[in-house]
Amino acid sequence: MNDQLSRVFAALADPTRRDLVARLTDGDATVGDLAAPYDVSLQAVSKHLKVLEEAGLVTRSRDAQRRPVHLEAEVFDLMTKWIERYRQRAEERYQRLDAVLADLNDETHDATEIPQEGTAS
Structure with a gap:
């Protein structure tokens, strides 16, 4: 090391x-x-x-x-920069996952909607 x-x-x-x-x-x-x-x-x-x-x-x-x-304390700046870089990457992955899950939820919600009889579109 x-x-x-x-x-x-x-x-x-x-x-x-x-x-x-x-x-x-x-x-x-x-x-x-x-x-x-x-x-x-x-x-x-x-x-x-x-x-x-x-x-x-x-x-x-x-x-x-x-x-x-x-x-x-300056040594902690080195650690913080390293950790922050990977925290940002993880945050970006979570945001992409949230978007995929939201799309899946919308698709599932749209597929389960049943038009009601007697309503005009």
């Missing part, structure tokens, strides 16, 4: 990493802050963060003694 989009989706395939990303939408946090709700070691959370970092989803900086983790 050498393209960024594949790395991003692979990184987000893990529920813990998705949760870390969701929590980082509230703002930067340290590894300790991010690890707090989990029953795992700091090292385990650091490994998850490394995968997210390699995918370009997060960066780590140095702020005195702290090493805050920062969410790189």
